[in-house]
Amino acid sequence: MSASAETLERPEPLNFAILHIGIVALLIAGLQPLVLGGLAEAGRLTVSGIGLAATAELLALGAVCGLAAALLRPTHLRAKLAVACLAHAACNLASVWGADGVLIGLRGLAGAAAGVMLWSTIGMISRSVRPERQAGIFITGQTLAQLLLAALLPRTVMTAFGVDGALVALAVISLTAALAALGAPRSFAPLPRPTAGATGLPPLAWVGLFAVFLYMAFIVAIWVYLEPLAAAAGLAPAQAHDAVAAALAMQVLGGLAATLIGARLRASHVIITAAVINLGLVVGLSAHPAGLVFIGLVAAFGFLWLFVLPFYTVLLIGIDPTRRSAMQLGAAQLLGSSAGPLAAALLVGESNADGAMKLAGVCLAAALVLFVGVVVALARKGPLPSGV
CATH class of the missing domain: 1.20.1250.20 (MFS general substrate transporter like domains)
Known part of the structure; x- marks a missing residue:
């Protein structure tokens, strides 16, 4: 939808x-x-x-x-x-x-x-x-x-x-x-006007954007420390490179899958299910699994990374039909992508990147709670908007 x-x-x-x-x-x-x-x-x-x-x-x-x-x-x-x-x-x-x-x-x-x-x-x-x-x-x-x-x-x-x-x-x-x-077009049509008396973005949209910020902080905190995490799991450098390549390949597949079947799925189902699966991946990666298992978990992480991204736009439009909140999605994603590794850098040791996994897990859990809260709040207002 x-x-x-x-x-x-x-x-x-x-x-x-x-x-x-x-x-x-x-x-x-x-x-x-x-x-x-x-x-x-x-x-x-x-x-x-x-x-x-x-x-x-x-x-x-x-x-x-x-x-x-x-x-x-x-x-x-x-x-x-x-x-x-x-x-x-x-x-x-x-x-x-x-x-x-x-x-x-x-x-x-x-x-x-x-x-x-x-x-x-x-x-x-x-x-x-x-x-x-x-x-x-x-x-x-x-x-x-x-x-x-x-x-x-x-x-x-x-x-x-x-x-x-x-x-x-x-x-x-x-x-x-x-x-x-x-x-390029000479111009875009103006976005719909907010309802009378409304100023700025709706509070629920800010919650949704902050959840996206936290989710991207989780993603990139793991991504930038992937090689030291692979080394901690006992992978040789060549295997660590294989894990990165597998994740990149699965990112492409995730984006393609979202493009082809996204209209048939509800954004709330995709976002929440992916967050729960990612919690399992964080637990699995934190256990320092052996070679092929590590690569498989990282590949699944890469697939979900890009598969979920388009559904944030649908969720934010459902929260704010003026689409002004969706226009802030890029800022939330990029700021989260910067904040994740910056915060992780304060927690990792010189030869131990486990702190990045702990930070990623906390950010992901918080994002999941906020996403669930947003969907519950929308449901209390009436039937969920189309696609959400």
Whole structure:
């Protein structure tokens, strides 16, 4: 079932230019280990600088995406997106000459530009008749693009030019997004107006967004420490790489599954069931299982990661039919993705990543409680909205 389009002035069809711009905006999320690790190897970032640069870029991306959703009018889209994409390209190119604090600042500015780019894609998805389908297409395309570049860059431009080759390649890709802006709609229809007397987002929407924040903190707290967790389970480095590859492959399948069958499922059932299964996966991974079992659990974790994401949009539209809350989804996801590893870093030891699993488990349990609370609160108001 899909969210109702009754409150929409003009449902937004899938636009491949907007889709491409959003995919380019989030490429760095999958390439940070490659790019920032390469900058550290080149002596242009310290080990602590890697964390600062990653956090600066993702925090800026999430914060600007949220601010744009709240403050930026969806008019003159082509010009706004072209400027954002050109700024993104300029920051990637300027990073070729940056180091230390300057480089961290440039990555933050790149994140800010990407926040405006992502705002456009979330705006399209939030205004669609079937947001779960468009979101599924987006996250699948995003993951495939990240996988492709992660495989190609080290074997092509980075062979000859090192990390600078990757940065120039990313700048060129950002220029393709600027060209794609010419194919974007001139504007999006305004979102439905809130009911008389309503100001800001509904309280229940804030609860839902915070649950998404916690859920993404759980996901990324585990993801960034996956290799040390594999080592603690006795896996050889090659097996740890197999676990990462299995998770990435299953992410693609999860996104495809959400795209193909999402309309037949209720968002509340998917979100709550996935959270319960993930609690089991956390317990299983915390027990340091042997090789193939560890890889299997990580593969299931990867599948659920992307399978669930499109259903958050449906849930938030059910809470807030004006779709303003759904426009803040990208900010909640990215801020949670930044906060999870940042908090986990305070709990892990120099050679022990078990603290990351404990934090992930707490965040997941709290998210599950909030998701259940949101669904119960919606049910008390009457029949659950379409798709929820």
